[in-house]
Amino acid sequence: MGSPYGLELVENCLICKLRTDSFFCGLPKASLEAFEKIKFTAAYPAGAVLFVEGQSPRGIYMLCKGRVKLSTTSSDGKTLILKIVQPGEVLGLHATVSNTPYEITAESGQPCQLNFIKREDFLRFLQQHGDACLRAAQHLSRDCQSAYQQIRSLGLSHSAPERLARLLLEWSHGEGADEAGMRIKVALTHEEIAQIIGTSRETVTRTLADFRKKQIAVLKGSTLMIRNKPALERLVGA
Amino acid sequence: MGSPYGLELVENCLICKLRTDSFFCGLPKASLEAFEKIKFTAAYPAGAVLFVEGQSPRGIYMLCKGRVKLSTTSSDGKTLILKIVQPGEVLGLHATVSNTPYEITAESGQPCQLNFIKREDFLRFLQQHGDACLRAAQHLSRDCQSAYQQIRSLGLSHSAPERLARLLLEWSHGEGADEAGMRIKVALTHEEIAQIIGTSRETVTRTLADFRKKQIAVLKGSTLMIRNKPALERLVGA
DNA sequence: TCCTGAAAGTGACTTATATCACATTCCGCT
C-alpha cells in the first residue's frame, strides 16, 4: 500500500483508528459498511486543491486526517477564509446535495487523508440510509451555524480588534488553562488570520502587537497564549 | 375558521393553492399526507416575533404566505438582516435539526400564514420519510449557500456602493426589463437595506442618491428601477 | 554554516464611512 506524503493510509472505515464520533464516522455498522463500498481513499500533499469555486460538484470528500482550508476569492484577488476543516468533517456537501457549483475553494493545508464519494453514489446512499441522511442534514446545520457566526462577526462588529478578539475566543473554546493563561496551537500566518476576519495583514500584526503590549494575548510562532480572557470578552462586547 | 389579520387560512396542504414547487410543498403525496397530520396552521400579524436568538428550538415553521425577516442583533443593539424569507421556505430548520439554540431572530414583516411542526414530530417525520429528509438537506444546502454569498459580500467587497450594487443585482435576478429598465418591488426601508449590507442608513441614502444622479438605479417608494445594469455589474467587479 | 524567500513589524499617508445633528418629506389616521 505504501505511505504517500508520509501518511499511513487507513483503508477501512470499520477498523479505522482515526474515527471521531462526529458525522459519518459515527454511523451504525450497517450504514458504515455501505459507505465503505462506495468510497475511495486517497492521500494529498500539503497545498493540494481539492476543488475550486465555480466547478460543478463531483462528489463529497470526508476528511480523515489533516487540515483543509475553505476559502473564496473575489475577482480582484482578495481572499476570505471561511473555515479550517477538521478531521471527521465533510467537504463539498452542500454543492453535492443541491447540485449547484461549489462556491468555495478547498485546499489542503498539510498532508491529508480523505475519502471521496461520487455524487451519484452518495445521493443513492443517502436515499437508502435514512440515518446517514439525517446526519448529512445535521452536518449542513452546523455549516450553516458557523456561516451565520461568521456573518455576525463580519457584519456586526465595529472594529478589527473586536473581530480578532472574537476569533481568539473561538479558538480558546474547550482549551484548558494553567496559571500563565491558556496555550493554543495555531498554524496560521498573520496573512491567513487577516483573511478570516476580513482585514489586512498589517492590521492583524498591529492589533496583535497591541494585545501583547496590553498583556491580553501573545502569538509567538504557532503558539497562542491567552493571558487575559476577560479583556478579550470585553472587546467583543459580551 | 375565520380570517385573522385579513388572511384566508388554507388548512390543507394537499389542496393548497399557495403551494410552490419548492421544498416540502413539492413532496410526493404519501409524505405530504404524513406532514399534514403533524402540522399546525396559524396566522400571525405583521411584526410578530416567531422566535428569538438564544431560544432553544421548539420546531420548524414553514411559510405559506407573507414575508419573514431573519436577523441577528449584537449586544450594543446593531442589527444585521440575514434574509427575507419567501413563501415555500422553512424557518428554524438548522436549530431544530441540530438541536442547538436559534442563533437568529425571525419576525414577520407582514401578515403571514405559517405551518408549525413540533421538533419531535418533525424529526420522526424525517426519519420515516427519506424523501423529506433529502429535501430538508437540500433546503439546508441553500441556506448555506445564501449565507456564503452574504459572507462574500460582507468580507470581500471594498465599499458600501459595491455591496449595495450587489444587493440590487440580486434582487433583479429573474425579473423582466422593458425599454425604461427593470422595475422591482421592494418593501424595505433604507434602514433595513443598511442592515442587510452592513452599513449605516445615511450611507444607503447617499449611495442611492448617487445611483440616481448617475442614472444607474432609482428607488422611489417601494419601487426600484434599474436603468443601467451593466454599470452595477462594473461596480461589483464582475 | 550561510543563504534566501517568506513572514512579521513599522511609519506615513489617504480615504471611506460612521456618527451626530439637523431639515425635509412622506404616509397613515382621525
Added chain:
DNA sequence: AGCGGAATGTGATATAAGTCACTTTCAGGA
C-alpha cells in the same frame, strides 16, 4: 384636511483601517 411620527435627505467632522513602502526577523534547505 391636517396632524404626527416615521422615513429620507444632507452637511460637517472624526477616525479606523487600508495601502504603500520599507526594514527586520525567522525558518528551512543547500
